[in-house]
Amino acid sequence: MPAEAVQAPVVYASATGLLSYMWLLIAIPAVGALILLLFGRWTDKWGHWLGCATVLASFGLGLSMFFELRDLPNRAVQQNLYSFIPVGNLQVDFGLLFDPLAACFVLLITGVGFLIHVYATGYMAHDEGRRRFFGYFNLFIAAMLLLVLGNNFVMLYFGWEGVGLASYLLISFWYGRPSAATAGKKAFIMNRVGDAGLVIAIFLMFFQFGSVNYDVVFSEVGLLSGTTVLILGLLLLLGACGKSGQFPLQAWLPDAMEGPTPVSALIHAATMVTAGVYLIARSNPIFSANLTLETVVVSVGALTLLLGCIIGSAKDDIKRVLAWSTVSQIGYMFLGVGLGGGAYALAIIHLLAHGFFKANMFLGAGSVMHGMNDQVDIRRFGGLWKYMRITWLTFMMGWLAIIGIPPLSGFFTKEPIIVAAFSRPGWTGWLYGLAALIGAGLTAFYMTRLFILTFHGPKRWTTAKEGSVDQHPHESPLVMTIPLILLALGSIAAGWLMASPVAQWLTPVLGPATEEHPKIGHTLLTVLSIVLTLAGAGLAYALFRNGTALAPQPAGPLVTAARNNLYTDAFNEAVFEKPGNWLTRALVFVDNKGVDGLVNGLAALVGGGSGRLRRLQTGFVRSYALSMLLGAVLVLGAFAAVQLGWMG
Numbered sequence: 001m002p003a004e005a006v007q008a009p010v011v012y013a014s015a016t017g018l019l020s021y022m023w024l025l026i027a028i029p030a031v032g033a034l035i036l037l038l039f040g041r042w043t044d045k046w047g048h049w050l051g052c053a054t055v056l057a058s059f060g061l062g063l064s065m066f067f068e069l070r071d072l073p074n075r076a077v078q079q080n081l082y083s084f085i086p087v088g089n090l091q092v093d094f095g096l097l098f099d100p101l102a103a104c105f106v107l108l109i110t111g112v113g114f115l116i117h118v119y120a121t122g123y124m125a126h127d128e129g130r131r132r133f134f135g136y137f138n139l140f141i142a143a144m145l146l147l148v149l150g151n152n153f154v155m156l157y158f159g160w161e162g163v164g165l166a167s168y169l170l171i172s173f174w175y176g177r178p179s180a181a182t183a184g185k186k187a188f189i190m191n192r193v194g195d196a197g198l199v200i201a202i203f204l205m206f207f208q209f210g211s212v213n214y215d216v217v218f219s220e221v222g223l224l225s226g227t228t229v230l231i232l233g234l235l236l237l238l239g240a241c242g243k244s245g246q247f248p249l250q251a252w253l254p255d256a257m258e259g260p261t262p263v264s265a266l267i268h269a270a271t272m273v274t275a276g277v278y279l280i281a282r283s284n285p286i287f288s289a290n291l292t293l294e295t296v297v298v299s300v301g302a303l304t305l306l307l308g309c310i311i312g313s314a315k316d317d318i319k320r321v322l323a324w325s326t327v328s329q330i331g332y333m334f335l336g337v338g339l340g341g342g343a344y345a346l347a348i349i350h351l352l353a354h355g356f357f358k359a360n361m362f363l364g365a366g367s368v369m370h371g372m373n374d375q376v377d378i379r380r381f382g383g384l385w386k387y388m389r390i391t392w393l394t395f396m397m398g399w400l401a402i403i404g405i406p407p408l409s410g411f412f413t414k415e416p417i418i419v420a421a422f423s424r425p426g427w428t429g430w431l432y433g434l435a436a437l438i439g440a441g442l443t444a445f446y447m448t449r450l451f452i453l454t455f456h457g458p459k460r461w462t463t464a465k466e467g468s469v470d471q472h473p474h475e476s477p478l479v480m481t482i483p484l485i486l487l488a489l490g491s492i493a494a495g496w497l498m499a500s501p502v503a504q505w506l507t508p509v510l511g512p513a514t515e516e517h518p519k520i521g522h523t524l525l526t527v528l529s530i531v532l533t534l535a536g537a538g539l540a541y542a543l544f545r546n547g548t549a550l551a552p553q554p555a556g557p558l559v560t561a562a563r564n565n566l567y568t569d570a571f572n573e574a575v576f577e578k579p580g581n582w583l584t585r586a587l588v589f590v591d592n593k594g595v596d597g598l599v600n601g602l603a604a605l606v607g608g609g610s611g612r613l614r615r616l617q618t619g620f621v622r623s624y625a626l627s628m629l630l631g632a633v634l635v636l637g638a639f640a641a642v643q644l645g646w647m648g
Helices: 017-021 023-038 047-070 100-123 130-149 153-171 178-209 214-223 226-244 252-258 261-270 274-282 291-312 318-339 343-371 389-403 409-422 427-455 478-505 522-544 557-563 565-614 621-643
Strands: 077-087 090-098
Touching (some): 047 100, 090 100, 100 130, 100 274, 100 343, 130 274, 153 252, 291 318, 318 409, 318 427, 389 522, 557 565
16 A cells, blocks of 8 residues: 655755854753763852753754744755764764754753753752752753754654653652652663664664655655555654653653652653654654554544543642643643644644643642642642742643633643544544543643642641641742743743744644634534533532542542553553563573573583593503503404404
8 A cells, every 4th residue: 555645855955154053052051961970079069050051052042043044945954964874875964953843842942941940959959969960951951952953863863862861860860769760760661662663663764765864754755655654653653652651651751750840840841751742743744644643643642641631630649640641731742743734733832832831830849849848749738829829829820721721821722632633534533522622621620639739728738746747838939939930921821822823833844734624613612622621620629629538538440540540550561561571581591491501511511521531640650551551452452353353
């Protein structure tokens, strides 16, 4: 079956002027990381400000390049710095690409990343490993910038693995805690599963195209058979699912909360989890070339969206609720990129707005923990709005934005994805549209539950009279609240500011926006979405306005399943971990008893024979003379036997 779409040739212009320095975007934070990690305690007093300054410098440079790119007719320039892998027919350059899609990600990574850096200077102020922390932070930013700026899949892969390494170092930053060390290893290993798909996809590209450069791959993908495109896309999707925490590789993402809260904000808002969405959006000529492939992506997004919402409704850890909300919101983005056409841009716009309100809420959660002695259980909060006015107000903006209340950003970015889902042809339009609509109601329910239990209702924190830690909730310092205020402003305005111009800006990469024809009238769909959102929020308010029990209560099968992550961990354990353990044990047995046994047996045979021969070496001349005599007798006896015909 031939591919279902033939792509027009993709051409990138050569970078000139300021754009020829795009390598500095990566080099500046990378140098910051090197200084912080190599110069030791010498940088303890000022290293954190160096970390902030490098990211701010990259943001300023990226902003300048954004305006320069805007005036270019092609809006896509590349720069090959040197030949990286010249092996036979495989020629891979250290090449960079700056186009509308890369520019959006550069501004998000460095802009939101800088605010998170500033916040972290206050959050990590008393941590002995602060210098090391900012070194890893800079490494994370540099790797993510390499990922989005590479002009071929090998460069993307190097950034991909750099992000994986930095996330492992940051999640297990407090490695003295067994839970943090385990979470870091879990994230690292589960990402390797997805990475295997990306690596095989890159090999398949080289086999099919003789190149891994974007322009060659995207120009020639229409020449492949439909089956090859499907396999290539599924391998890329596996990599995207691993990095973005989508089904079935989502289990690492909530456990990544073991790292410091700014790490959670950086991973969830501006860097790592967006990499999978970026990969699919960047590879849109491949995914658009096969309708089956698009259906698989949409299905993964819809399933993960509902899965994250249901599990998030049953969690009591403030950071884990936010983590599952990330899983579900990335599900919306996968739903968008899977719908194809103009929906690619919708997914990217939701990703950009999500960067603001998710960073805002994660840092808000960190501010709550800062004022509550690292307490994370929302059943132990309540009434904090009187003690943390700035945190409460800014968190409220993030909450209203994520549940999609107009006119905040989430309404303008999530609503078009729901409309696009209902516009899919056939019965699948109903299926995916309803999934997106139900997801909106569930999101409103569990996020309202989180907000009400944390900031409203009766006080439920512990006191010294109860024989526990005495909590004294208080507002965070300015260095932490100023980034919260700026991110809250982004949560309010980012959506309607970006909705139309960003879609137009992305047209050269993702194609023009298409007119949607949903199965329900657009206005009616908007009303339904708002009603469901208000219903979900109202139900959560009615159930939790007076607080909740301080211990999990007996619940029905659905809530029990949600508390156990819908048994997805058990599924992964049964399908992947246990068979892997059994295979490993079988291979170890074969190695010990087969390979090592054969080698050890031969060694024992040679060693034993040598030992017995060694006993003949007695050192007595008479023994050697007797041996020679016996030998001569045997030779003469054999000779005589032959002569007499006794031996044939």
